[in-house]
Amino acid sequence: MKRHERSRISRINKVEQDAKVKYCYIIKAGWYYREHSCGYTEHVTEAGVYRKEVAIKICKLCIIEEPIPINAQKHNQQIIKQITALASRIIKQ
Numbered sequence: 001m002k003r004h005e006r007s008r009i010s011r012i013n014k015v016e017q018d019a020k021v022k023y024c025y026i027i028k029a030g031w032y033y034r035e036h037s038c039g040y041t042e043h044v045t046e047a048g049v050y051r052k053e054v055a056i057k058i059c060k061l062c063i064i065e066e067p068i069p070i071n072a073q074k075h076n077q078q079i080i081k082q083i084t085a086l087a088s089r090i091i092k093q
């Protein structure tokens with residue numbers, strides 16, 4: 001096993017053992033998995049939100065994916081900001 005693979009597995013195990021982590025993004029080469037593993041995005045606000053157990057399972061089965069713990073407060077602030085920006089572009093007729 002190569003050093004970078006051992007390092008990736010170590011990071012996965014660290015997330016798995018952290019009881020504070022409830023949700024994760026899944027990242028692959030700088031790109032986030034979208035919801036339901038439907039493609040990739042570079043924008044965190046478009047990333048899927050996965051329960052930790054699901055993210056760990058996916059990442060252990062793949063060779064380069066990693067779980068990224070989600071800070072719920074920061075995540076929610078980013079989503080609300082995105083919603084506000086989208087709402088400002090609604091065309092009212």
